[in-house]
Amino acid sequence: MNTRTWFVLFCVALPLVPLQAQPHPQTEQTSPALSEHTRMDHTQMDHTEMDHTQMDHTQMDHTQMDHTQMDHTQMDHTGMDHTGMDHTGMDHAIHGATTRSAGDVALPPPTTAALAAAFPPLRHRAAHAPPLVSLVRIDRLETWNADPGRGHAWATQAWIGSDIQRLWLRSQGECYGGRCQSVAVDMLYGHDISPWWDALIGARRDVQPDGRTWAALGVQGVTPYKFESAAFLYLSGAAMRLMVETKYDLLLSQRLIMQPSLQATAGLTRDRDLGAGPQTLQVGVRMRYQITRRVAPYVGWEREYGYGESGRQARARGRSDDEQRWVAGIRWWF
Structure with a gap:
C-alpha cells in the first residue's frame, strides 16, 4: 500500500486507543475534590451515624497523623472493639512525659543533727507507762437461815496495778449466829503469763478457826468457753493443801445471769x-x-460437804457435814 493509504488507516484507528494508555504530563496541581476536602471543617461533623465497621484501617499509615490537636473528650469509644488493634509498634514513651524545670533541685539527705533535733531521746517521764488502775469487787455478800442461827458469808477481792502485774487482796468467810466460823485473807502479787492467765504468789492468813499462816502459790484466769477458774497450793510447815474453784456466767438475758459454781479443797x-x-x-x-x-442482787442455792477431819470439826461445832441452804445476797463492784 502507498503512503496515502497508511495515513488514512492511522487517522481511523487513532480514536479507538483508550485514554488510559495515553501519556499525561504530571503536574503539582491539587485536584479540586482534594482541595475541597482540605477546606472542610470536621469539628462540626457528626461521625456517630457513620458506619466504620466496613472500613479497612489496616492499610492506613497513622504515623504521619497529628493527633495532638484532636479533642477526644467528645468521642464515645465504648462501642469500639480494640481487641484487633496491634499497639506493639506504638511509641508510648512520650505519653504523659514531664520535663524537669530548671528550678527543680533534689533535696539533700538529712544530716545527723537534723535527725537528732526531729527525734529527741525519750526521758523516763516521757515514756508511755502502763496506766495504774484498781478494782474492788464483792462477789458474794449473802445471808440465809440455818439450824444454828442466821448465817452470813462473803467473798471479796480487790486489786491495783496494770494489765501486766497487780497486787491482790482477797477475803472470804462464814459466820453463824453472830460468831465467825472461818475467816481467811490472802495478799498476793500477780503477773500475767498469757493473755488469759495470771500467776500469783503471796501469803494467806486463816484468821479463824486456828490463826494459821500459809504461803500461797497459784494461777487464775479464764479457760476455753469462759469458765473463770483458779487453783492454789498452800504451804504451812509440813502441811500442804490444794484448793480449786470454777464458775461460769450463763446469760439468760442482757440483765438476768445464772452462775453455777464449784469449790473443792484437799489435804x-x-x-x-x-x-x-x-x-x-x-x-x-x-x-x-x-x-x-x-x-446485781441475787438468790441462790448451795450445798456443802465435809470429809474426814473437816467433817468431824463441823460436827464438833454443831453443824452437819452435809448441809444445804437457800441464800439471798448482792454482788457489786467499784
Missing part, C-alpha cells in the same frame, strides 16, 4: 488438824439480776 499431807485427802466440796447456783452493770 496433800496429814496434819494435826487436817487429814490427807478430800476436805470440803461446795456446789451451788445463783441467779442475779443486774440493776446496773455494777449492782
Whole structure:
C-alpha cells in the first residue's frame, strides 16, 4: 500500500486507543475534590451515624497523623472493639512525659543533727507507762437461815496495778449466829503469763478457826468457753493443801445471769488438824439480776460437804457435814 493509504488507516484507528494508555504530563496541581476536602471543617461533623465497621484501617499509615490537636473528650469509644488493634509498634514513651524545670533541685539527705533535733531521746517521764488502775469487787455478800442461827458469808477481792502485774487482796468467810466460823485473807502479787492467765504468789492468813499462816502459790484466769477458774497450793510447815474453784456466767438475758459454781479443797499431807485427802466440796447456783452493770442482787442455792477431819470439826461445832441452804445476797463492784 502507498503512503496515502497508511495515513488514512492511522487517522481511523487513532480514536479507538483508550485514554488510559495515553501519556499525561504530571503536574503539582491539587485536584479540586482534594482541595475541597482540605477546606472542610470536621469539628462540626457528626461521625456517630457513620458506619466504620466496613472500613479497612489496616492499610492506613497513622504515623504521619497529628493527633495532638484532636479533642477526644467528645468521642464515645465504648462501642469500639480494640481487641484487633496491634499497639506493639506504638511509641508510648512520650505519653504523659514531664520535663524537669530548671528550678527543680533534689533535696539533700538529712544530716545527723537534723535527725537528732526531729527525734529527741525519750526521758523516763516521757515514756508511755502502763496506766495504774484498781478494782474492788464483792462477789458474794449473802445471808440465809440455818439450824444454828442466821448465817452470813462473803467473798471479796480487790486489786491495783496494770494489765501486766497487780497486787491482790482477797477475803472470804462464814459466820453463824453472830460468831465467825472461818475467816481467811490472802495478799498476793500477780503477773500475767498469757493473755488469759495470771500467776500469783503471796501469803494467806486463816484468821479463824486456828490463826494459821500459809504461803500461797497459784494461777487464775479464764479457760476455753469462759469458765473463770483458779487453783492454789498452800504451804504451812509440813502441811500442804490444794484448793480449786470454777464458775461460769450463763446469760439468760442482757440483765438476768445464772452462775453455777464449784469449790473443792484437799489435804496433800496429814496434819494435826487436817487429814490427807478430800476436805470440803461446795456446789451451788445463783441467779442475779443486774440493776446496773455494777449492782446485781441475787438468790441462790448451795450445798456443802465435809470429809474426814473437816467433817468431824463441823460436827464438833454443831453443824452437819452435809448441809444445804437457800441464800439471798448482792454482788457489786467499784
